[in-house]
Amino acid sequence: xKGDRVEIVVDTGDGTQAYEMAATRAGxxxxxxxxxxxxxxxxxxxxxxxxxxxxxxxSRVVALVEHPVDTTGAD
Numbered sequence: 599x600k601g602d603r604v605e606i607v608v609d610t611g612d613g614t615q616a617y618e619m620a621a622t623r624a625g626x627x628x629x630x631x632x633x634x635x636x637x638x639x640x641x642x643x644x645x646x647x648x649x650x651x652x653x654x655x656x657s658r659v660v661a662l663v664e665h666p667v668d669t670t671g672a673d
């Protein structure tokens with residue numbers, strides 16, 4: 599859903615680096631998958647087509663925080 603975002607903090611050896619992946623348009627979502635030592639964060643369309651992807655070594659990921667959009671409807 600537009601507004602969903604994932605924040606990734608990675609150990610760079612000299613400190614940490616923060617990255618953010620967000621769903622940029624209506625109908626897109628952010629997906630997180632882990633496998634074989636890789637953390638993959640992707641922005642996908644409604645049909646499942648991947649728009650963009652970020653890959654990180656799992657051993658270097660310090661934190662991965664998902665921030666869903668607020669859907670309570672409070673204006």
